[in-house]
Amino acid sequence: MAGENTATVTQGGAKISGAEGKYLTFILGDEEYGVGIMKVREIIGVMEITAVPHTPEYIKGVINLRGRVIPIMDLRLKFAMEEREYTDRTCVVVVEVQGQNGSMQVGMLVDAVSEVMNILAEDIEPPPDFGLTTDANNILGMGKVKGEIKILLDADRVVGKGFMADIEAMQ
Amino acid sequence: MTEEIRSVLDILDDLALKIMMVEPGNLAVIGELVSLVEEFSQASDIEDFPVILKMAGDLEKVFGMIIMTDLDDSPENYDQVGKCIGHMQEVHRTGGDSSPAVQNFKNDLRSIGYDVPEEVPQDNNTSEDVAAVPTGPPEIKVIDPDSEPMPDFLQDVDLLTGFIEETSEHLESIEVNVLDLEDNPGDDEIINNIFRPFHTIKGVSGFLNLKKIQEIAHCTENLLDDVRNGIRGMDSSVIDVVLKVGDFLKTMVENIKLVLDEGPDHYKNYDISEYVAWVKSVQGGDTIPASTPVQSATIDSAKTVPELKVPTSALAESVQQTKGEISASPGKPAPLPESSLQKKAQAATKSKPGTSIKVDVEKLDGLVNAVGELVIMQAMVRGNPLVDKLSDPKLTKDFAQLGRITSEIQKTAMSMRMVPIRQTFQKMIRLVRDLSKKTGKQVDLVMEGEETEIDRNMVDSIYDPLVHMMRNSVDHGVQMPDEREKMGKSTTGTVNLRAYQKGGNMVIEIEDDGQGLNTTKIRQKAIERNLINDNDKYSNYDLNNLIFLPGFSTADQITDVSGRGVGMDVVKKGVEKMRGKVEVFSEPGEGSQFIIRLPLTLAIIDGIIVRVGSDRYIIPTTAIQESLRPTEEQYKTVQGKGEALLIRNTLIPIIRLADLFGVADSNSNIFEGIVVVIEAEGKQRAILVDELLGKQEVVIKNLGGLQEIKGVAGGTILGDGRVGLILDLAGLVSSSAAIEISEEATAG
Structure with missing residues (x-):
């Protein structure tokens, strides 16, 4: 499948594997992000969210996705950006990620979805070192497409693992 | 294994609980018991109880002998050991030395064949006078695993899994039919129903290279064939053989399952020779043993027992097998009596399974x-x-x-998702039969409503509580025949086991016509244990239901024959885990009735939907005691902070759900809201909500990745498609502990 992330990128000899492939890109504020298309299950509009107590702020709550209850995570809040009113372009990108207890589906609230694009290995750079201010662990790499930068997210890390740890810390 | 150092009492309690759960053939549990007994020597306060340490040494030896099969791995023996543990608890209670209890301990140990060394410890030759009774069933023995390699039966795991599943079903059906046969001896159809599964087990196990299972199934099949063909009669010895062989096969099949799950290291090489010999001796009992060895080449299975003289019945069987195949083409002469064949055919059509398929859950x-x-x-x-x-x-x-x-x-x-409860009930037949044989009591088990359906997931969970209660009813409820006669009752006691659906619940009743609970004694014990005050007034119903408290555990009652309540807290815990309730009604001298109420399914919960701000929550109905709008007279604060309501002289702390859950738009005026009084973990709390929206059955769903959120048991999809959260009341009670007023303040 062309959608598989297969190639590797290098920087200073260090290799980052599995970054080339198709990405769904979306907008958060002024930045554009991408997430591996194979992780994406579906894109839905915002529906009414039921708040769940004792969870991190960025967990907006849960929704009913065709009889299945899934958590919704506001990526703006997760990345410590300012919260904004939902517009009619606001979307939920449902991704399937590896959590602690196997795979789970989580909805990511984003400002808007842009497109699906193929990003070649040579167009991907490893995440730059921002020092301590930004958590670069969430980032697979930086995709350069037509002079624009797409921040490629590691969905397993963003919504999978850290997520459970944050919840446990709240209990 | 626990690393912490525990007190003698803790270990004793644990031991008392474990011994209740022991099933013959389950050596793993014995292993746990042994390590518990060993733990005594390290107990924190063992210096205070030298007598208990000595008793523990004896117990350890007894368990050792059971493992080495010098002692019977039988429920009777475990009961005796259980009594011994009771004596140990007695010793502990009386503060170290209590000669009657120690004497009882020794007597009980002797009664199972363990010779307690008197003051001068003797050598360990004591075990030698324990020999298996030649006429009884042999013990299950394991041969040294090194002496014989494990036969290779792991070639086709799928087939093997299927075999294990089928065989367990077969064995269950055998057991039920045998017990049925005991009441209707001579019913050929039932004999056929027992014969057939043995035949199947024999065939499939041979195919799967499970030679031992095959051999033992084969010789039992031969015995049954004799019965079927009228060569010998159906009597209690045959029934015993079939039951015990069934148990043995169960043990072997379970071991194979273990091997399949955990790896070949767990393989146990069971010694079947004694069983085979026993089955044969029973078979030879009424019939003239065949003196002429029959060529074993006719049937495959006989190859596995080459040294064995195949009795005539085996030949008959082989002929019959062949016949079975031939008879498919009509017109061939039948070498066997017509009647037997017809019956076989009838039985075959009758037992034809309903058209059902297995579906992944x-x-x-x-x-x-x-x-x-x-x-x-x-x-x-x-x-x-x-x-x-x-x-x-x-x-x-x-x-x-x-x-x-x-x-x-x-x-x-x-x-x-629902299955009839019949299978679980049928296991009780055997239990009651064994118990009544052991105790010498005459007990009739009357079952009703076996067709009542129960959630598939609850079948396993309901088994243990049921066993406990059945034991309790037969052991302690029903009296001995002569005692019953004196009281003007029929010598045979009756235990009714009923299941039915009522008001969205599944109800299971266990009713005996025995002596009933000794309410006075329960009251005494409760006062002794500081559960109630001397001058408290309690109804008999309230007192009787105290037996479900952990304070009334196994231990106290084992030495107390007239009492009841063996491990009843275990029953309660088990039932509550399924979101059910258990209660007891009893009339002294007339009997007791235990009633278990369970939700029909674990997937659905009956709940009250409440509104807090713009959020909706579901409170499980089973925990709700009442709901009311608080008045100013009822409202009390403690130290200006803790809020509580005085309802019927009980001060109940208030939980403000809006504060606890951080709901912004809720009405904070308590007198305009509604409180729902709930009980969880034995504590009452008044939950303040804005409005009650109604009662609804909701399907429980987990919250995706959001697990173990305090105060939230799960979610459900409400009528408008939105998710509502189901409250976890136990979690709520504990997470509200910080703002809770102290218990002393509540009592004051």
Whole structure:
């Protein structure tokens, strides 16, 4: 499948594997992000969210996705950006990620979805070192497409693992 | 293993609990018992109890002998050991030395064949005088695993898994039929029903290279064939053989399952020679043993027992087998009596399984989910303002029809998860039979409502509580025949086991016509244990139901023959885990009645929907005691902070759900809200909510990745398609502990 992330990128000899492939890109504020298309299950509009107590702020709550209850995570809040009113372009990108207890589906609230694009290995750079201010662990790499930068997210890390740890810390 | 150092009492309690759960043939539990007994020597306060340490040494030896099969691995023996543990607890209670209890301990140990060394410890030759009774069933022995390699039966795991499953089913059906046969001896059809599964087990196990199972099934089959062909009669010895062989096969099959799950290291090489010899001796009892060895080449299975002289019946059987095949083509002469064949044919048609298929539970859950969604979607389409405007009678009619169909689908999907409780009930027949034989009591087990359906997931969980209660009823409820006669009752006691559905619940009743609970004694004990005050007034019902408290555990009652309540807290815990309730009614001298109420399914919960701000929550109905609008007189604060309501002289702390859950838009005026009084973990709390929205059965769903959120048990999809959270009351009670007023303040 062309959608598989297969190639590797290098920087200073260090290799980052599995970054080339198709990405769904979306907008958060002024930045554009991408997430591996194979992780994406579906894109839905915002529906009414039921708040769940004792969870991190960025967990907006849960929704009913065709009889299945899934958590919704506001990526703006997760990345410590300012919260904004939902517009009619606001979307939920449902991704399937590896959590602690196997795979789970989580909805990511984003400002808007842009497109699906193929990003070649040579167009991907490893995440730059921002020092301590930004958590670069969430980032697979930086995709350069037509002079624009797409921040490629590691969905397993963003919504999978850290997520459970944050919840446990709240209990 | 626990690393912490525990007190003698803790270990004793643990031991008392474990011994209740021991099943013959389950050596793993014995292992746990041994390590518990060993733990005594390290107990924190063992210096205070030198006598207990000595007793523990004896117990350890007894367990050792059971493992080495010098002592019977039988329920009778475990009961005796259980009594011994009771004596140990007695010693502990009386503060170290208590000669009657120690003497009882020794007597009970002797009664199972363990010779307690008197003051001068003797050598360990004591075990030698314990020999298996030649006429009784042999013990299950394991041969040294090194002496013989494990036969290779792991070639086809799928087949083997199927075999294990089928064989367990077969063995269960055998047991039920044998017990049935005991009441209707000579019913050929039942004999056939026992014969056939043995035959199947023999065949399949041979195919799978499980030689030992094959051999033992084979010789039992031979015995049954003799019975079937009238060569020997059906008597109690045959029934015993079939039951014990069934148990043995069960043990072997379980071991194979273990090997399959955990690896070949767990393989146990069971010694079947004694069993085979025993079965044969029973078979030879009434019939003239065949002196002429029959060529074993005729049937495959006989090859595995080359040294064995195949009795004539085996030949008959082999002929019959062949016959079975031939008879498919009509017109061939039948070498066997016509009647036997006809019956076989009849039985075959009768026992033809209903047309059912096995379905993956996950698929079923998927279906249930999809149907739930369908119901909601349909309501949404119907409620769409545009659709609503169309006042077309045909549309209205069609919608009504669609509604009927969807609710029908939903019902059917739900019912697919349900199975009749019959299988669980049937296991009780054997239990009661064994218990009554052991105790010398005459007990009739009357079962009703075996067809009542129960959630598949609850079948396993209900078994243990049921066993406990049945034991309790037979052991302590029903009196000995002579005692019964004195009281003007029939010598045979009756235990009724009923199941039925009532008001959205599944109810199981266990009723005996025995002596009933000794309420006075329970009261005494409760006062002794500081559970109630001397001058408290309690109804008999309240007192009787104290037996479910942990304070009334196994231990105290084992030495107390007239008492009841063996491990009743275990029953309660088990039932509550299934969100059920258990209670007891008793009339001294007339008997007791235990009633278990369970939700019909674990997937659905009956709840009250409440509103807090703009959020909705579901409170499980089982925990709700009442709901009310608080008045100013009832409202009390403690130290200006802790809030509580005085309801009927009980001060109940208030939980403000809005504060606890951080709901912003809730009404904070307590007198305009509603409190729902709940009970969880034995504590009462008043939960303040804005409004009660109604009662509804909701399907429990987990919250995706959000697990173990304090105060939230799960979610459900409400009528409008939104998610509502189901409250976890135990979690709420504990997480509200910080703002809770102290217990002393409550009492004051």
